[in-house]
Amino acid sequence: MPDALAVIPRPALLERTGEAPFVVTRATTVVVDERPDLIGLAVLVADVLGRVGGIPVEVRYSEAGATDIVRLRLVETLPPGDEVYRVLTRSGRIDVEARTLAGLVRALVTLRQLIVVAPSGELRVPAVRIEDAPRYAWRGLSVDVARHFVPMDDLKVVIGLMAHYKLNVLHLHLTDDQGWRLDLPSRPLLTRLSSATSVGGDPGGSYSAADFADLVGFAAARGMRVVPEIDVPGHVNAATHAYGELNPSGEPTDTYTGIEVGFSRLHADLPATHAFLADVFADVAAMTPGEYVHIGGDEVLTMAPDEYATLVGAASAAVRAAGKKVVGWQEIAHTPLEPGTVVQYWDAREDPAPFAAAARAGALFLMSPAPKAYLDMKYDASTELGLEWAGHIELRDAYDWDPATLIEGVAEDSVIGVEAAIWTETLRDLPALAQMLLPRLAAIAEVAWSAPEQRDWEDFRTRVAAHAPFWDRIALPWHASPQVDWP
Ligand code: TNX
Numbered sequence: 001m002p003d004a005l006a007v008i009p010r011p012a013l014l015e016r017t018g019e020a021p022f023v024v025t026r027a028t029t030v031v032v033d034e035r036p037d038l039i040g041l042a043v044l045v046a047d048v049l050g051r052v053g054g055i056p057v058e059v060r061y062s063e064a065g066a067t068d069i070v071r072l073r074l075v076e077t078l079p080p081g082d083e084v085y086r087v088l089t090r091s092g093r094i095d096v097e098a099r100t101l102a103g104l105v106r107a108l109v110t111l112r113q114l115i116v117v118a119p120s121g122e123l124r125v126p127a128v129r130i131e132d133a134p135r136y137a138w139r140g141l142s143v144d145v146a147r148h149f150v151p152m153d154d155l156k157v158v159i160g161l162m163a164h165y166k167l168n169v170l171h172l173h174l175t176d177d178q179g180w181r182l183d184l185p186s187r188p189l190l191t192r193l194s195s196a197t198s199v200g201g202d203p204g205g206s207y208s209a210a211d212f213a214d215l216v217g218f219a220a221a222r223g224m225r226v227v228p229e230i231d232v233p234g235h236v237n238a239a240t241h242a243y244g245e246l247n248p249s250g251e252p253t254d255t256y257t258g259i260e261v262g263f264s265r266l267h268a269d270l271p272a273t274h275a276f277l278a279d280v281f282a283d284v285a286a287m288t289p290g291e292y293v294h295i296g297g298d299e300v301l302t303m304a305p306d307e308y309a310t311l312v313g314a315a316s317a318a319v320r321a322a323g324k325k326v327v328g329w330q331e332i333a334h335t336p337l338e339p340g341t342v343v344q345y346w347d348a349r350e351d352p353a354p355f356a357a358a359a360r361a362g363a364l365f366l367m368s369p370a371p372k373a374y375l376d377m378k379y380d381a382s383t384e385l386g387l388e389w390a391g392h393i394e395l396r397d398a399y400d401w402d403p404a405t406l407i408e409g410v411a412e413d414s415v416i417g418v419e420a421a422i423w424t425e426t427l428r429d430l431p432a433l434a435q436m437l438l439p440r441l442a443a444i445a446e447v448a449w450s451a452p453e454q455r456d457w458e459d460f461r462t463r464v465a466a467h468a469p470f471w472d473r474i475a476l477p478w479h480a481s482p483q484v485d486w487p
């Protein structure tokens with residue numbers, strides 16, 4: 001029986017050539033041109049290949065004298081697109097081509113997923129030809145590090161998982177009522193006074209500027225951008241606890257460790273509010289090499305529409321003044337938006353008409369429909385962790401939907417991409433996150449990457465089964481969905 005080609009997300013073209021497989025041996029050498037960024041990637045490739053087999057894999061800058069070669073090359077002869085890549089594997093040689101480093105990273109994870117451990121223990125890569133490119137440019141995961149803090153090392157494991165499924169945007173929900181997780185030079189009290197808490201009295205934490213830079217670099221090495229979210233004008237109790245001047249009374253609010261939403265707010269008529277927004281977004285933008293900063297904007301249940309619009313406008317202006325583009329949760333579509341603003345759709349219960357109008361006015365849509373993409377929802381009634389306000393999400397629910405036809409009146413060319421979200425009210429540690437992400441993250445990744453004609457549930461459920469050994473290998477728990485015949 002031939003080895004299964006269990007690549008997720010499914011590539012645009014993947015075919016066997018009928019030749020003999022590539023075998024990873026002690027002679028295997030990764031060859032790249034001598035450029036700092038390529039060397040870094042080559043080391044990553046060598047590390048990944050070597051770790052699977054427990055053998056050292058070398059990196060060289062020349063093919064001379066090498067035999068089992070993995071050749072990584074940047075070329076300009078591919079179809080356009082940063083993440084386009086091509087792979088050809090056969091006995092003795094693997095050729096990987098892309099236009100950019102990000103493209104080479106996508107090829108690397110495809111290679112990793114193709115490795116089969118033979119009964120003899122030998123590591124084989126079947127002989128195949130692959131030509132691949134993503135459907136959407138924005139394929140993300142939003143991680144709520146505010147309700148429960150996610151320490152650096154755990155977040156890096158999550159980034160690794162995301163990269164394994166070709167996701168390219170890490171969206172960090174850095175602030176909420178329960179905690180402020182990013183140290184900002186202009187407002188030191190935010191983390192000093194408001195980072196020790198998490199939901200339910202669990203320990204908190206925060207990222208220093210150096211931590212954040214480390215995360216940005218770790219993500220960048222995997223072809224991934226970081227989009228930081230500072231949630232305003234609601235979900236702000238951590239801020240109003242640290243800075244009493246943000247409240248009409250001038251007094252700080254109490255810390256909050258419950259899981260209600262919608263009660264906290266900024267005030268448009270306080271001068272301190274505007275100074276706060278300007279400072280905070282300037283700091284965050286300065287720490288962010290990526291194009292986008294997320295202003296939140298969700299679930300402000302205690303504010304008149306005009307005050308909400310004023311505050312969304314002020315936050316957006318601060319982001320733009322710092323040279324970044326604005327992302328916000330779907331509620332911001334009820335305010336005037338600059339063309340190019342990204343609206344993150346989540347609440348499928350809302351009337352679609354205002355979204356269609358926003359799209360016509362030039363807004364772009366990032367699709368995170370809660371009943372499909374909120375990976376903090378329970379799988380079924382027996383799931384221990386998670387919430388269920390948007391329903392239960394089994395693997396097939398996360399897989400079977402099309403971003404292009406999701407919102408009536410929002411056309412395909414207004415859709416910038418797809419993002420899963422994981423809120424952490426009930427998720428206290430890495431195993432809890434993994435249990436909710438796996439296997440559903442793989443399903444969302446395929447929704448975001450693979451063309452509609454490549455997608456097929458029966459085919460996906462077969463491929464995803466082959467990923468369980470990988471999750472076991474990295475010692476992460478996962479949900480054994482009854483919809484899949486696991487090995
Ligand atoms: C809704 S989605 C929220 C979050 C909660 C989440 C729980 C969104 C923009 N807001 O504040 O954590 O539901 O599933």
